[in-house]
Amino acid sequence: MSKLPDPFREGLARGWKATNGEQGLPEQVQCDVVIVGSGAGAGITAELLTKAGLDVVLVEEGPLRTSTDFNQKESEAYASLYQEGGGRKNMDGTLTLLQGRCVGGTTVINWTSSFRTPASTLKFWEDNFGLKDFDEATMAPWFGQAEKRLNMHKWEEAPPNANNELLRTGAKKLGISADVIPRNVKGCWNLGSCGMGCPTNAKQSMLVTTIPSSLEAGARLFYQTRAQEFVIKGDKVEGLICVPIRVNGQKTSDKVMRITAKHYVVSGGAINSPALLKRSKAPDPHDLLGTRTFLHPVAFSGGVFEQRIEGWAGAPQSIYSDHFVHNAPPEGPIGYKLEATPMHPGLAAVLMGGYGKGLAERFQNYPNTQMMLALLRDGFHPESTGGNVILNVDGSPLLNYAMSDYVLAGFKQALLTMAEVQFAAGAKKVMPLHEQAQYYTSWAEAKAAISAYEMKSYYVGGGSAHIMGGCRMGGTEQQGVVRPDGVHWQLSNLSVHDGSLFPTSIGANPQLSIYGLTNRLATGLAKRLSGKDVALVA
Known part of the structure; x- marks a missing residue:
């Protein structure tokens, strides 16, 4: 290089x-x-x-x-x-x-x-x-x-890697729309x-x-x-x-x-x-500065397949589905966009959940794991007010953003959707990112277990690369x-x-x-x- x-x-x-x-x-x-x-x-x-x-x-x-x-x-x-x-x-x-x-x-x-x-x-x-x-x-x-x-153009210079293609496969089988993501690249090596x-x-x-x-x-x-x-x-x-x-x-x-x-x-x-x-x-006469700071809180789900996925190789995101964004009116449950997550080992160690022996056992499935994410669309509902940027004692920024019951309900629905898509794509077992999760070997088993999850902070694994507002x-x-x-x-x-x-x-x-x-x-x-x-x- x-x-x-x-x-x-x-x-x-x-x-x-x-x-x-x-x-x-x-x-x-x-x-x-x-x-x-x-x-x-x-x-x-x-x-x-x-x-x-x-x-x-x-x-x-x-x-x-x-x-x-x-x-x-x-x-x-x-x-x-x-x-x-x-x-x-x-x-x-x-x-x-x-x-x-x-x-x-x-x-x-x-x-x-x-x-x-x-x-x-x-x-x-x-x-x-x-x-x-x-x-x-x-x-x-x-x-x-x-x-x-x-x-910026639709990524059609190379076939999507398996990590992304399986999102499209599962969505298609369920009758859910899926399309190719536009990317801002020129002469991409697909690394x-x-x-x-x-x-x-x-x-x-x-x-x-x-x-x-x-x-x-x-x-x-x-x-x-x-x-x-x-x-x-x-x-x-x-x-x-x-x-x-x-x-x-x-x-x-x-x-x-x-x-x-x-x-x-x-x-x-x-x-x-x-x-x-x-x-x-x-000047901030109306106390607006730093308020309504929003994320796309992200939920994750890992599906294990018979074939090797090698989600670390190839364009990290090339397929998406907006089915659950367009069908989510502002006054209803939170909408979410489905995408895939690249699976580099450091990142994967977090997204597969667990620690010690449990994480080591999950890593045995690492080459065969497909990781899906859901971007939750925050800020459109009366119960979706976002967070607040404040200053620490040294002047550095802090984001006070607590996940509301409204957002947590969206996490549960997104975990259900991703598990269903992964099983439809042929996953042998699926593990959502949640403290009460384990591997499930059928959609029926996953649906029953996820529906019973306690949805509260620290139980739900999540993050965001998209910070907006303030x-x-x-x-x-x-x-x-x-x-x-x-x-x-x-x-x-x-x-x-x-x-x-x-x-x-x-x-x-x-x-x-x-x-x-x-x-x-x-x-x-x-x-x-x-x-x-x-x-x-x-």
């Missing part, structure tokens, strides 16, 4: 302006726009603003790792590319939260699934949060540009290690697309540099205070860097973005933290461009929703700041 080209390192050799905070930061920096973060929202924003001729600075807390560093080793990838080494959790420890923490953010370590925001979600936002101009037809061109820029960084640069993440184009156009990048707080006076931000940090997040010194800009963009992702605004004591958009300042154009309701020169804008979860993998929405907001911001019309693609 080391002999493959590494365009990012080649750019650095040509003189891209990238500074490692651990090696020292200047005391003062001036620019037109500073962007906090370097993930989906930040990357799209940086590319559009630099196209408009604006002087852009990107501030990233995580390290810079490029394709040369990606070696398909879980032990290194989780520690260096993920928030809290892959161990970020909600406050009560019931859900593991997977988010990126590196140049390129979560786009570097996601599994490439690319879905537009469902029309039903956009309609709910219009009806409940005053977002009148965000319907499917209006958003379509913005999604389309992002899809073209990032090479399956998307969650550890793409060693071939096939994944069209911000690390290989918009961040390089922005640096080539003169943008400056500061990494291992934490945005500590905004200096706010009246209705304007006057500066951003940053501190240099080591890879482990510790400050290297008490020295700070102050960035002064005409406009400030927060793109740190849900959890970190509201936390930054809270540390800065940003700085939601709203048609009025009583409905949202920011305006429909992304600008903060009370701070005229600060915008939010990331998944924290969503008033609910969206019911689909969120990267394209962030790209499309940010494309629209950043295009408008570029016009207001420079007077120029710009676009992601010509």
Whole structure:
């Protein structure tokens, strides 16, 4: 792998302006726009603003790792590319939260699934949060540009691996719809290690697309540099205070860097973005900041088959079913999207459940195990109010998100559905991820056992790689933290461009929703700041 080209390192050799905070930061920096973060929202924003001729600075807390560093080793990838080494959790420890923490953010370590925001979600936002101009037809061109820029297309370059194909097989036998997932890849080697960084640069993440184009156009990048707080006076931000940090997040010194800009963009992702605004004591007259923070809580089910599945090999996600999303009205039981989970050994050790001898026995079935997941669509029901981002004593963020009885009821239904699909696909035995679970050898046995599960925190095994909300958009300042154009309701020169804008979860993998929405907001911001019309693609 080391002999493959590494365009990012080649750019650095040509003189891209990238500074490692651990090696020292200047005391003062001036620019037109500073962007906090370097993930989906930040990357799209940086590319559009630099196209408009604006002087852009990107501030990233995580390290810079490029394709040369990606070696398909879980032990290194989780520690260096993920928030809290892959161990970020909600406050009560019931859900593991997977988010990126590196140049390129979560786009570097996601599994490439690319879905537009469902029309039903956009309609709910219009009806409940005053977002009148965000319907499917209006958003379509913005999604389309992002899809073209990032090479998103249905994954038909290679057959789905068995881990994904069995989802389609079981769904078809039950009369459930299933389709091919669009992925943002170009020249994919079908290695399956998307969650550890793409060693071939096939994944069209911000690390290989918009961040390089922005640096080539003169943008400056500061990494291992934490945005500590905004200096706010009246209705304007006057500066951003940053501190240099080591890879482990510790400050290297008490020295700070102050960035002064005409406009400030927060793109740190849900959890970190509201936390930054809270540390800065940003105006919040209606107590909305950090509230309605949503996940797609994820339930898992493992099916053991006669044949080898080898779920660690091949595109991690290529088949899905929305049958249980479209048939779930907001006032009814929670809806969920079915997908497959890659089965790398470290991840599999968690998803198969148990410990010690019990886990060792389950690992005997590892090569023959197919793992299915269900993304639960939170935020559409009166009993589905999400969580709240608060600050720890040291100013770091915490997510207070407790699974309600409504969400837990959705977990039970999802476990039933996944077991039925797996048996329909030919599974010899199935084990849902639940403390009371064991292997079941028939659908009838599984149905009776799952129906009797106690559904409460710590009994249900789950997690989420999709965190949304906390700085939601709203048609009025009583409905949202920011305006429909992304600008903060009370701070005229600060915008939010990331998944924290969503008033609910969206019911689909969120990267394209962030790209499309940010494309629209950043295009408008570029016009207001420079007077120029710009676009992601010509």
